[in-house]
Amino acid sequence: MQSPDTIVLRSVEEARDEILRYFQPGPAERVPLLQALGRVTAAPIAADISVPPFANSAMDGYAVLGADVQSATPDAPVTLRIVAEVPAGGMTDLPVTPGTAIRIMTGAPMPPQADTVVPFEETDEGQADALHAAGLVRIFKRVPTGASVRAAGEDVQAGAVVVPTGTLVRAAEIGVLATVGAAQVAVYRRPKVAILATGDELVDVGERPGPGQIRNANGYSNAAQVLAAGGEPLQLPIARDTERELMARLDEGLQWGAELFLTSGGVSVGDYDVVKKVLMQRGQMEFWRVKMKPGKPVAFGVIDGVPLLGLPGNPVSAMVGFELFGRPALLKMQGRTGWSRPTLEATFTGTLSDRADRRQYVRVRVQQRDGIWLAHLTGEQGSGVLTSMMYADGLMIVPEGMTLVEPGTRLPVMMLNWPEVAPDQSFGAADAGADCC
Numbered sequence: 001m002q003s004p005d006t007i008v009l010r011s012v013e014e015a016r017d018e019i020l021r022y023f024q025p026g027p028a029e030r031v032p033l034l035q036a037l038g039r040v041t042a043a044p045i046a047a048d049i050s051v052p053p054f055a056n057s058a059m060d061g062y063a064v065l066g067a068d069v070q071s072a073t074p075d076a077p078v079t080l081r082i083v084a085e086v087p088a089g090g091m092t093d094l095p096v097t098p099g100t101a102i103r104i105m106t107g108a109p110m111p112p113q114a115d116t117v118v119p120f121e122e123t124d125e126g127q128a129d130a131l132h133a134a135g136l137v138r139i140f141k142r143v144p145t146g147a148s149v150r151a152a153g154e155d156v157q158a159g160a161v162v163v164p165t166g167t168l169v170r171a172a173e174i175g176v177l178a179t180v181g182a183a184q185v186a187v188y189r190r191p192k193v194a195i196l197a198t199g200d201e202l203v204d205v206g207e208r209p210g211p212g213q214i215r216n217a218n219g220y221s222n223a224a225q226v227l228a229a230g231g232e233p234l235q236l237p238i239a240r241d242t243e244r245e246l247m248a249r250l251d252e253g254l255q256w257g258a259e260l261f262l263t264s265g266g267v268s269v270g271d272y273d274v275v276k277k278v279l280m281q282r283g284q285m286e287f288w289r290v291k292m293k294p295g296k297p298v299a300f301g302v303i304d305g306v307p308l309l310g311l312p313g314n315p316v317s318a319m320v321g322f323e324l325f326g327r328p329a330l331l332k333m334q335g336r337t338g339w340s341r342p343t344l345e346a347t348f349t350g351t352l353s354d355r356a357d358r359r360q361y362v363r364v365r366v367q368q369r370d371g372i373w374l375a376h377l378t379g380e381q382g383s384g385v386l387t388s389m390m391y392a393d394g395l396m397i398v399p400e401g402m403t404l405v406e407p408g409t410r411l412p413v414m415m416l417n418w419p420e421v422a423p424d425q426s427f428g429a430a431d432a433g434a435d436c437c
């Protein structure tokens with residue numbers, strides 16, 4: 001058994017890097033397209049066809065030869081003979097020859113030889129006069145040759161990789177994948193995370209707390225965070241602070257196939273309680289003091305081959321601890337390569353004074369005014385005040401040693417709802433070296 005004296009002091013980055021060493025991208029599975037939303041691709045997906053597959057009209061109008069309409073003006077319109085009509089989903093083999101036009105709808109394939117579409121707005125479309133009745137159309141305005149024609153493959157070329165490995169699938173990826181026929185998509189499996197709230201004082205959400213009792217918040221907030229990070233949570237029943245019960249819960253999690261345990265409570269420094277004792281007996285555990293506030297005590301190690309992240313019991317600390325250490329691990333298991341939330345620089349509007357010489361993660365709501373971001377406190381910053389987290393959209397990072405933060409101080413805010421971006425993330429067009437804009 002390890003000694004509880006092995007408590008080490010770590011920075012947030014040291015703790016996170018050490019934790020991440022225990023996780024690798026997991027196995028892949030194929031899922032129906034829509035179920036890939038929020039997941040990460042485990043293989044590159046190439047286009048089976050070009051998109052669009054054929055040159056087509058971008059407007060409702062007349063397919064013409066560009067050369068025929070270059071002289072058109074409102075006073076001297078060009079008159080062309082209408083030889084056919086193509087709706088979207090239709091086709092025509094009839095070519096457009098000099099002096100003729102084919103009436104065409106948006107999305108319909110361009111007729112042979114036609115190179116330009118004149119929108120209805122530039123014609124006499126809708127005027128019930130003799131010329132029109134005779135199957136003739138007047139063009140009132142010159143449009144450049146090639147106008148309103150979408151080239152085959154303008155969006156995607158057949159055979160090109162449209163979504164590389166490691167891409168977070170959002171609504172736009174779902175749409176692009178649909179156009180290239182990806183009915184099934186290979187994505188990383190959702191990591192299975194067993195969640196264990198510990199404490200003799202806890203009762204479940206459906207119960208009314210008796211004297212000295214509180215409801216279990218962490219078992220729910222942590223499970224929600226796991227879901228949001230793409231994982232599959234298992235909420236184990238609350239574990240009382242007894243060795244027997246903790247052991248039994250860990251066994252339940254192992255049987256379920258947990259790939260990560262997330263516990264809350266019972267890891268405080270100087271608190272020789274049963275969680276610590278059981279973790280030390282049963283696994284290779286380390287107990288850290290991380291130089292952060294909230295959430296200084298964190299345990300991490302391996303129980304029967306499964307990593308365990310032991311978060312503090314205070315509800316804000318448990319959530320912030322998951323955000324900084326648990327979420328990156330889940331992202332890495334799902335093949336993501338960026339695990340830092342984007343930060344923005346904001347101007348603090350409140351006052352904070354704290355003698356703790358630790359980095360602080362302060363709950364703020366950001367607001368943009370006159371082109372600058374303002375960061376407002378979301379209330380009392382105690383680590384038990386969970387509503388401060390509920391009102392927050394970011395965590396303002398106060399560096400170690402800054403004991404007084406006055407209004408007007410510029411500080412980074414880690415945005416809690418902005419997705420992590422890989423350090424080397426670039427766009428398809430940039431990869432291809434295409435000119436921008």
Ligand code: AMP
Binds near residue numbers: 199215218264266268
């Ligand atoms: P501990 O880390 O076990 O010493 O707990 C620190 C504080 O967090 C205590 O006030 C606990 O009652 C509270 N706490 C522990 N676990 C939970 C939980 N699951 N939900 C809400 N509060 C908790």
Ligand code: MG
Binds near residue numbers: 266
């Ligand atoms: Mg406790």
